[in-house]
Amino acid sequence: MDLINIAQETFHIEADALYKMAERLDQNFLDAIELIIATKGKLIITGVGKSGLVGAKMAATFASTGTSSFFLHPTEALHGDLGMIGKGDTLIAISSSGESEELTKILPHIKRFDIPLIGLTGNRNSSLAKYADVFLDISVEKEACPLNIAPTTSTTLTMALGDALAVALMNKRGFEKEDFASFHPGGSLGKKLFIKIKDLMQTESLPIIDTQTTLKEAIVAMSEGKLGTVLIVDEADKFIALLSDGDLRRALMQEGFSLEHLAIDYASKNPKSYHDT
Template structure:
């Protein structure tokens, strides 16, 4: 049995159904977007079985991209959770057949409460579609299942239609990266878009010495600081140089090396610094990688030391 060919056939079948759906988009999708945009309430997604699972994903995508949304199982709605639907809300009902018993049961109650209904189904003649204010067609000609029965192409199209709806709403609302970050503060994407240098900055107990400090004393400070480097400042606390372990190793190769020399004599003068502690941590990581350094010294506008951002701090925070 050629499983590689089977996989290829499934992907091509589903892709073909998506392509056909893209060629027959109706004006109803625009009506759905306008209805949601003009609503003062939430968009509540409901469905059972595979449609319910896809609906839960659609609700999650909407909620994370600027549209207040949650999933409500129709069976739970019939046993008290109908009260979760407010008078300003909209319901997105999903049923490929449009006849799912559990979902159909709540339709008269939605109508009684004057709750607008957007329907995703395969036929405008289905019960779900007839109750709807807006009908979105998710019909497919062929499921990828060899028996043409298990929801495969149809669930893929339903999810894709939900994604398309979410993207349209994002564009309509001019949803930006900063908005996305506010909904994803703990995820890797959110950290890249939300966490700032100041959030990770080491500001206390920094390994700092003056320009006149002897190397042997600076090495002790370096060891205690656990950054592998020592920051050298002048009398005004302005950053003058940086002594790294690399600088120290290179100095050891010099025939005239002395532990009594001034630290500034072997340090890197005017090291790379950052004056904007409000910069995104992900952008700071890019600077660190571009300059092939381990730490980034952060200063104020007058070059006075504010703190240090080490690459390990970025990695531990999930900024990659």
């Protein structure tokens, strides 16, 4: 049994399904985009099992790329969470067979809310396809699973379709990196664009000494400040030098070193500074 070949075949099967999906995209895809663009409320994603897991990921992707979205579990919907749906919302329902019991039970209630329904299913004759205002075909020739049972190819294809919708919507809306960063303030891009020096810097209880402070006194101030450094200011209280623990280590190696010397003699002078705007 060559497991490398098996793994490669899995990639080939799923990649082939993606290529075929790309080739069969039609007006229905564009109709789905227009429905979502016209949505005044939330874009709600629902599904059970593996489809539900894919749906949760899709909702997260939509939400982080400019389309307000959340995932709704069909079973929870039947027990009160239908109240999360409102006028102006649009629903995407996912089911490979289009006949998932939990999902089909909520379809009549979705229609009662009179909101658009986009159905992602591999069965165009299914209950989901018939209820849907827009049908997107997620059928696959076969699963990568050797038993052709476990959702593998189908879940990959469905997730890719969700990505395609999200990316198309980003382009339609003119979604920029600044918009992305605003939804990801904890990420690298968000920090670069939104976190200012003033948000990070310590401004209270700073260890500050003057130009006449000895190195011995500076070490005491550095220890009390617990920042590993002291700031040196001139007679006008202008910041002119920085004495760090690294400066101290280098000072110890200098000939004639003395704790009674002035700290300014061992400090890094004219340090770079930045004024936040």
